[in-house]
Amino acid sequence: MDPNAPAFDPDAAEFVPDGYDFAPAPAPVAAAPAPAPAAGGLFAASLAGKPATVDPHAARLAAMAAEFSKPAPAPAPAAAAPAPAAAAPAPAPTPAPAPAPTPAPAPAPAPKPAAAAPAPAPAAAAAAAASSAADADETSSSLTKEEVDAKLAECDPRDHVNVVFMGHVDAGKSTLSGNILYLTGMVDQRTIDKFTREAKAKNRESWFLAYIMDTDEQEREKGKTVEVGRAPFETENRRFTVLDAPGHKSFVPNMIQGASQADIGVLVISARKGEFEAGFDKGGQTREHAQLAKTLGVKELIVAVNKMDDPTVEWGEERFDEIKTALAPFLKQSGFSKKRIRYIPISGLTGANVKEPLAAGVADWFSGPTLLQAFEDVKIPGRDPYSALRMPILDRFNERGTIAMGKVEAGILFEGQRIMVMPLRERCRVDKIFLDDETEISVAKPGENVRVRLKGVTDDDVMKGYVLCEPHAPVHAVTKFQAQLMLSNLDHKGIFTAGYKAIMHVHTADEEVTCDKIIAELNKKTGEVKGRVRFVRDGDLCTAVLSLTRRTCLEKYDDLQQLGRFTLRDEGRTIAVGKVIGLPKSELEG
Structure with missing residues (x-):
C-alpha cells in the first residue's frame, strides 16, 4: 500500500447515490429469505502467484441457481442492469445442461418447497415468514432477551480475545508467540526440550520457541511462517488466542485472514540495527501489515519492540525512541489513535518484559506494563449476543x-x-x-x-x-453490491475503472471481483461527491458497483462491520480497501 496514501476511515459517512438500484437500508429480518447461489466461475484464492482454479462446486451451485431462479424473473433485469460485463449471470446457462439430470433425483432441493415458495411473490414477505415459522423442524425460532441471557449464563464470564502478531519477516513473531505459550503454561518443559534438540540438529538453536507455532516441517526448515498459526492461552481475567501471521510478502493474503479475526494487533518490530529499517522501508511488510490491520478492524495496537537484548541495542533507550519516533507519524496516518497505541520493549527469545517486569538496572528508563499486562488492559469493543x-x-x-x-x-x-x-x-x-x-x-x-x-x-x-x-434471519448472499473504496498502489496499472478485476478478501472468503461501474469520486475529508467519473487513480476515494463470480455472504458495514469491510488485491499488492454500503434490492427480496 502507498505509505503516503491518506488513511481510509471505514466509519466515515457512506454515500448512496439517488436513482441507483440499491437498497438504502436493509430489509426487515422476516422479509429477507436467503437468495439462491449462482453458478460458480473461476475462483482464485489469492494473487500471490497462485493460478485460478475451477470452482469445485460450480455444477452444484449451477443446479441450485437454476432451481431457485425459476420463480424470480422480475428482479433479474434490475440486478443485471448496472453490470455491462454481466460476468456473474453468464456461467449459469453454460453449466445448466451438464448438471440438469442432477437436480431431479437430488434430495437437497426437493424437501425445501418452503424456501422456494415465497420467491414467485416477493411482495408477500409475510407469507414467507408465516410458512417459515410454521415448520418447527426446519426453522429455528428467535430467542427472547431472557432466553439469550440464560444461555450466556452457561458461558465462561471471561472475555475471549484474538491477538494477531504481525510485522516484517524475521521480526521474531513466531518466537514471541511460542514463548508466550510457554510462559503461560500452555507448553511443558519436555516439549521445549524436544524442540531445542530439533532446532540444534538443524543448526538453528535460537528457533526452538518458534517451533511451537511453526508446526510444518517446511516452515521449520526455512524459518518462515506460511499459514496463520493458532494457539490458545489464558490469564486470570481473559482467554486469548494467538494468531501468528506470516511476515513474507508472498503470504499477505494469509496475514489478512488472521488480521480480519483479531481484536488486538501486535506489531512486532526488530530493534536490531538494520532489521527495523529493512522492514519499515519501501518493500518491507511493516507498513502494509499495519495499514491492513487498521482497515480490517484492528483498533487496539501494541508495538512490541523486540530483540532489545541484541548486542547492537543492549536495551538502549535511544534505539527504542528512534523506532517510536519513526513509527508514530506513520501509524497516525494509517488511522490509529495515539491513545490506542502502546510501545513496549521486550525480548521474545528470553521472555524479558513479556510476563514479568524487567529486572532492576536493565532498562530503568521504561516504566510501562509488560506485554501480557497490556493484553489485560486493552478495552475490547462491545459484542452483540442478541442479534442474529x-x-x-x-x-x-x-x-x-x-x-x-x-x-x-x-x-x-x-x-x-x-x-x-x-x-x-x-x-x-x-x-x-x-x-x-x-x-x-x-x-x-x-x-x-x-x-x-x-x-x-x-x-x-x-x-x-x-x-x-x-x-x-439469513445473511445476505449476493453477486453484486455497492462499495466505498480507497485506492492505493495502482502504479502498475495507473487507473481503476470498469472492467478492473481483483481478488476480494472479506471475512474468511476470497473471491474474484470485477468493477462494473465507478459511480462517483468523493472528497476524502467530507465524503461529499466531487463528480461523476469513469475512472479513479491512486489515493482517490470513490463509490463503485462490484460484481462477484459467485454468491458471497456480505452485510452492509453499518449493520455488521466484520462482514462489511474488505480489501482488494491484484498482482501481489493491496490496491484498495473498502466497505459494503449498498446491497441490490433484488438480492434483499430473495
Whole structure:
C-alpha cells in the first residue's frame, strides 16, 4: 500500500447515490429469505502467484441457481442492469445442461418447497415468514432477551480475545508467540526440550520457541511462517488466542485472514540495527501489515519492540525512541489513535518484559506494563449476543462428523440449535461445540473461536468463506453490491475503472471481483461527491458497483462491520480497501 496514501476511515459517512438500484437500508429480518447461489466461475484464492482454479462446486451451485431462479424473473433485469460485463449471470446457462439430470433425483432441493415458495411473490414477505415459522423442524425460532441471557449464563464470564502478531519477516513473531505459550503454561518443559534438540540438529538453536507455532516441517526448515498459526492461552481475567501471521510478502493474503479475526494487533518490530529499517522501508511488510490491520478492524495496537537484548541495542533507550519516533507519524496516518497505541520493549527469545517486569538496572528508563499486562488492559469493543447469528467459516474437517471452524461474530451458537449454511441454504443442527483447546461447551458467545460439529450436512456443504446463520434471519448472499473504496498502489496499472478485476478478501472468503461501474469520486475529508467519473487513480476515494463470480455472504458495514469491510488485491499488492454500503434490492427480496 502507498505509505503516503491518506488513511481510509471505514466509519466515515457512506454515500448512496439517488436513482441507483440499491437498497438504502436493509430489509426487515422476516422479509429477507436467503437468495439462491449462482453458478460458480473461476475462483482464485489469492494473487500471490497462485493460478485460478475451477470452482469445485460450480455444477452444484449451477443446479441450485437454476432451481431457485425459476420463480424470480422480475428482479433479474434490475440486478443485471448496472453490470455491462454481466460476468456473474453468464456461467449459469453454460453449466445448466451438464448438471440438469442432477437436480431431479437430488434430495437437497426437493424437501425445501418452503424456501422456494415465497420467491414467485416477493411482495408477500409475510407469507414467507408465516410458512417459515410454521415448520418447527426446519426453522429455528428467535430467542427472547431472557432466553439469550440464560444461555450466556452457561458461558465462561471471561472475555475471549484474538491477538494477531504481525510485522516484517524475521521480526521474531513466531518466537514471541511460542514463548508466550510457554510462559503461560500452555507448553511443558519436555516439549521445549524436544524442540531445542530439533532446532540444534538443524543448526538453528535460537528457533526452538518458534517451533511451537511453526508446526510444518517446511516452515521449520526455512524459518518462515506460511499459514496463520493458532494457539490458545489464558490469564486470570481473559482467554486469548494467538494468531501468528506470516511476515513474507508472498503470504499477505494469509496475514489478512488472521488480521480480519483479531481484536488486538501486535506489531512486532526488530530493534536490531538494520532489521527495523529493512522492514519499515519501501518493500518491507511493516507498513502494509499495519495499514491492513487498521482497515480490517484492528483498533487496539501494541508495538512490541523486540530483540532489545541484541548486542547492537543492549536495551538502549535511544534505539527504542528512534523506532517510536519513526513509527508514530506513520501509524497516525494509517488511522490509529495515539491513545490506542502502546510501545513496549521486550525480548521474545528470553521472555524479558513479556510476563514479568524487567529486572532492576536493565532498562530503568521504561516504566510501562509488560506485554501480557497490556493484553489485560486493552478495552475490547462491545459484542452483540442478541442479534442474529453470524459465523464465517474459516475451515472445515471431518472428525466423527462434519466440523466447521470459525469465529462467532454476532449472536450466539448453542447445542441443538437449528441453523443454515449460506449461500447454499443448507439447514442443519448444532451437535457439539468445542473451543480451540478441545474443551466442549454448550454455548458460544460473540468473539469465541469454535469448532462446531454439524448434523444434517456433508463436508461438501461446508466451505471456507461460507457463513453459519439462522434460517429466520439469513445473511445476505449476493453477486453484486455497492462499495466505498480507497485506492492505493495502482502504479502498475495507473487507473481503476470498469472492467478492473481483483481478488476480494472479506471475512474468511476470497473471491474474484470485477468493477462494473465507478459511480462517483468523493472528497476524502467530507465524503461529499466531487463528480461523476469513469475512472479513479491512486489515493482517490470513490463509490463503485462490484460484481462477484459467485454468491458471497456480505452485510452492509453499518449493520455488521466484520462482514462489511474488505480489501482488494491484484498482482501481489493491496490496491484498495473498502466497505459494503449498498446491497441490490433484488438480492434483499430473495
